[in-house]
Amino acid sequence: MNDTKKHNEEEVKLMKGNEAIAHAAIRCGCDGYFGYPITPQSEIMETMMELEPWNTTGMVVLQAESETASINMVYGAAGCGKKAMTSSSSPGISLMQEGLSYLAGAELPAVVVNVMRGGPGLGTIQPSQADYFQTVKGGGHGDYKLITLAPASVQEMADHTVLAFDLAFKYRVTAMVLADGIIGQMMEKVVLPPYQPRMTEAEIAERCPWATLGKPASRKPNVINSLQLLAEEMEEVNLRLQGRYREIEKNEVRYEEFQCEDAEYLVVAFGTMARVCQKAVEMARAEGIKVGLLRPITLYPFPVDRICHYSHTTKGMLTVEMNAGQMVEDVRLASCGRVPVEHFGRLGGIVPSPDEVLEALKTKIINR
Amino acid sequence: MTINDIINPANLVYAKTKVMNDVPMHYCPGCSHGVVHKLIAEIIEEMDFQEKTIAIAPVGCAVFAYKYLDIDWQQAAHGRAPALATAVKRLLPDRLVFTYQGDGDLAAIGTAETIHAANRGENIAIIFINNGIYGMTGGQMAPTTLMGMKSSTSPNGRTVPLNGHPLDITKLLAQLDGTCYVTRQSVHTVGTVRKTKKAIRLAFENSMAGKGTSVVEIVSTCNSGWKMTPEASNDWMVENMFPVFPMGDLKNL
Numbered sequence: 001m002n003d004t005k006k007h008n009e010e011e012v013k014l015m016k017g018n019e020a021i022a023h024a025a026i027r028c029g030c031d032g033y034f035g036y037p038i039t040p041q042s043e044i045m046e047t048m049m050e051l052e053p054w055n056t057t058g059m060v061v062l063q064a065e066s067e068t069a070s071i072n073m074v075y076g077a078a079g080c081g082k083k084a085m086t087s088s089s090s091p092g093i094s095l096m097q098e099g100l101s102y103l104a105g106a107e108l109p110a111v112v113v114n115v116m117r118g119g120p121g122l123g124t125i126q127p128s129q130a131d132y133f134q135t136v137k138g139g140g141h142g143d144y145k146l147i148t149l150a151p152a153s154v155q156e157m158a159d160h161t162v163l164a165f166d167l168a169f170k171y172r173v174t175a176m177v178l179a180d181g182i183i184g185q186m187m188e189k190v191v192l193p194p195y196q197p198r199m200t201e202a203e204i205a206e207r208c209p210w211a212t213l214g215k216p217a218s219r220k221p222n223v224i225n226s227l228q229l230l231a232e233e234m235e236e237v238n239l240r241l242q243g244r245y246r247e248i249e250k251n252e253v254r255y256e257e258f259q260c261e262d263a264e265y266l267v268v269a270f271g272t273m274a275r276v277c278q279k280a281v282e283m284a285r286a287e288g289i290k291v292g293l294l295r296p297i298t299l300y301p302f303p304v305d306r307i308c309h310y311s312h313t314t315k316g317m318l319t320v321e322m323n324a325g326q327m328v329e330d331v332r333l334a335s336c337g338r339v340p341v342e343h344f345g346r347l348g349g350i351v352p353s354p355d356e357v358l359e360a361l362k363t364k365i366i367n368r
Numbered sequence: 369m370t371i372n373d374i375i376n377p378a379n380l381v382y383a384k385t386k387v388m389n390d391v392p393m394h395y396c397p398g399c400s401h402g403v404v405h406k407l408i409a410e411i412i413e414e415m416d417f418q419e420k421t422i423a424i425a426p427v428g429c430a431v432f433a434y435k436y437l438d439i440d441w442q443q444a445a446h447g448r449a450p451a452l453a454t455a456v457k458r459l460l461p462d463r464l465v466f467t468y469q470g471d472g473d474l475a476a477i478g479t480a481e482t483i484h485a486a487n488r489g490e491n492i493a494i495i496f497i498n499n500g501i502y503g504m505t506g507g508q509m510a511p512t513t514l515m516g517m518k519s520s521t522s523p524n525g526r527t528v529p530l531n532g533h534p535l536d537i538t539k540l541l542a543q544l545d546g547t548c549y550v551t552r553q554s555v556h557t558v559g560t561v562r563k564t565k566k567a568i569r570l571a572f573e574n575s576m577a578g579k580g581t582s583v584v585e586i587v588s589t590c591n592s593g594w595k596m597t598p599e600a601s602n603d604w605m606v607e608n609m610f611p612v613f614p615m616g617d618l619k620n621l
Contacts, residue, residue, distance in 0.1 A: 032459055060458045065484035069451040072444065072481070076452030079442045080422070082459050102445045212440035212456070214420045214463055223434045224442040 011192045017157040018184045020192070021087065021113055021177070022047035024158035025059075028165055029196040030111075031082035032060040034073035036092060039125040040181040041115035044087045057198055067092040071099030071112070078108035079224035081204035081211030083165050087113035089181075090131050091122060094139070100174055101140030104241065105226025107210075109168035111161065112146075113177040115184035118322075118349035126349020127181030129271060132326035135178050136300040143238055145245045147175040147252065148299040150270040154188035156297075162193055167252060169207070171244050178299060180322065182272040182351065254297035255306055259285060263292030265365055266310045268331050269320040270296050272351065277320050280357035291361065299327070304334040311335035316365035320357050321345045340365060385409045387418055387438050394432055398598025400588030401429060401497060403555040404468075405436050407565045408495065411572060412439065412464070421464040422456050424449040426478075428470035429503040447478020450485035453492040457575075464572055466493040472502045475511040475537040482537065489546030489580035493571035496538065496583060498613060499590040507593035511535040514612055519593070534612060538585040542618035548580035550619040554587045554610075556602040570620075579621070587613050 015023070022044050025033060035045040045063060053059035060077075064070040070086040077084035088096065093114045103110050114135065118128035131139075135148050147167050149160040157179060164175035204211050215221045228234040258278055260266065269277040274295040284291045294310065296303050307330075310317065316339050319328040325343035332341045344360035346352045352360075373379060387409035395401045412421055418439055425433040427446035434441035444452045449467035457465040474482050474496050485492065501519055502508040509519040509526060512534050516525040526534075542550040549571055553564040564586060571582035587609050589601035596604060 032455060034455060060455075062454070062458065064451070065480055068448070069454075069481055069484065072448035072451035073455035075444070075448075076424070076442060076455035077459050079452070080456055080459055084455070098445055099448075106443075212422045212442055213460065214422060215438070215440045216419050221434070221438055222440045225434065227431060227443060 008194050010194055013190055013192060014187055015154065015190060016043055016185055016187050017151070017154045017179060018043035018115065019047045020154050020158040020190045021161050022051065023192050024161040025085060026051060026053040026057055027193050027195050028162040029057065029083060029198040030059055030085055030165070031198055032062070032073070032077040032084040034062050034064050034070040034077070034084070034086050036064050036067045036070050036088065038089045038092045040117060040127070040184050041087050041089050041113065043184070044113065057195070059198065067095040068099065071096040074110050074112070075099055075103055075106070075108060078103065078110045079106070079212050081199070081208030081213065083169075083199070085111035085113070087115065089115050089117045090119050090128070093131060093134070097140035100146065101142050101144060102226050103174050104140070104144030105142065105237070106224050107172045107241070108224065109172050110174045111164040111168055111177070112174055113161070113179065116178065116180045118347070124349040125181065127272060127322060127351060128349055129180055129273065129321050130323040130326070131178065132299065132321065132323060135176055136302070136330075144241060145173070145248070145300055147171070147173055147248060147301075149175065149177050150297060150299050151177060151179050151183055152271050152274045152295065153183070154186065154190045157183060158190050158192055171248055173244065173248070178271070180272050249301040252298060253301045253303050253305070255303040256295045256297060258293040258295070260292030260294060260310070262290055263310070263313070264290040264315050265361065266314045266317045267291060267293045267320060267357070267361065268296070268307070268317060268327065269293065270299060270327065273320045273322060276352060276354055277357055279354035280361070283354055283358050284361065289366065302330050302334070307331055307334035308336065311338040314339060316340045316342075316368070318361050318365050319343050320352060320360070322351060323347065340368060385413045387413045389436055389438050391435055393436060395429065396592045398589065398591040398601060399429070400499065400555050400586065403561060404495065404497065404564070404586055405433065407561070407568055408468075409437050411565065411569045412437070415464075415569070415572060417464045417572075420462065422460065424453045424456070424465070424467040426467070426469040426473040428473050430468050430470060430497065431504065433468050447473050447476070448481055449473065449478065450481040450490070450492070450494065454485050454488070454490045457490055457492050461491070464575060466495060466572065466575070468495045469497070470503070471496070471498045471500065471510045471512040475535050479537065483541070483544070486541050486581040486583065487544045487546045491575050491578050492581060493568070493575045494581065494583045495568065496585040497588050498585050499588040499593070500609065501590050501593040503590045503593050511537070512613070514608055536613065538583060538613070538618060541583050546581050547583060547619060548621045549574050549582040551583070551617045552585045552587060552613060552615055554605070554615060556589065556605060585613070587615070
């Protein structure tokens, strides 16, 4: 960390996904992290406290009294044009929904990491993907969207942290890194990004002319605000946000494909489940079944056009999710009823095996 | 004295601070908010801090505070102002950062954020308007509503079995190691206005000196919510509020 020679270089390390997020955040010039402990993501704040970035990059790291306070600290920091983030797991993210709505209304850039665990309620600390709806459909009040990145490796935990900040500032929205307990806890090789200096106040004032840094005589006051009492003004804000979301949908769709070229069947899965499904695809191919895997990397914006394309070229699709069937609704919408689309998943923190996935593909799609 | 003498700048004894915007206020006539806004604006000008202040507005009657003071503002979710202020001050430590909150915002929905910011000793000032009622939403019972006091949600008066006791959060904040200055003031007379101005100035100076959290409670009237004339409200406040929320410094380190 303190070795300045390494500051401009990438570094190869073996670490947990949660740790990779902490390292990547510090390296990409994050100004402030505000968090509250919750399993299975506490290593994010623990790693930051261990690394003491306030002594190197000047980044602020603060353990807040609750997730509610954390997300509002992010709001305060983001309002100053600072690169601010928080992280939590499902129950904590539920507590943050108010703040996420306010961040959207105030048009602030922010990064939030959700290392999902099973619910509802206090649930389990085992991995889950049951917060898909909450994240991509808007968990808080009002019409808003979160850019949602779904990492499937420790490397992507680092990469998506950096990308989330870039996208958040590009569009003045919150970007969510939606991982699950497995990606957070497992150790893999990761190439950490080179250090980027934190933005100076002059750079912030230029890049974020709306930021509250104190009002110089040369400009009017900046007000970070989500309150519009007049319906016409409130509609104007909403139309601006919707315009931004359409831009995001046009520019930022990301996905990965595996053996899709000649696929007669398509499996759609994200995060941990995409890795399990890759194995299932290999097993199916060994049996002569032509199946491919589409892994959405952005859950919002969703790869609608790509799914639509495969609805013309395949005979059926299976979504595999660690939930009761959430992303399957978006796959059905995108495929417009042209092919059967079914869901297979395990609940409560159980991770389906490749055998189970292959079996589900046969019974639910191929031999239906 | 001719008109020219009167408008001669050398004879000027009082002028509206330039930190106050020239816009009509939405506050009811007789409300304490306007006076406190003016004091804050004057202090910011006197300290030459207009370019270095970031204020946090609450939810409640003062939600529109950002319209009246010519400084940068952030408007917080209900009760969360101290969390915003925490982050702003930590990221911009050479700025003056203060929250402006009412009793519902600070002592009900935002109790946790208030206590923990103060307990961490964040170098912020908290200006706390306590009028014992939710003014903005139409006069509902607040955490500081007095025993027996009528509101739209305690139409027969506050009772212990139904509503519990009024919360003296300022006394609670004074117990915390993170606070350096906790005081209770009012703005119903010329003398008390002057004392309150001194208190807010000290709170701001403490913040910039890094001494910890300063809390200035201003026991205030809400004549609309209390359904009294402004004058009767002042009398009622002195007679009923002051015994429960007594004036003076609770802590001054």
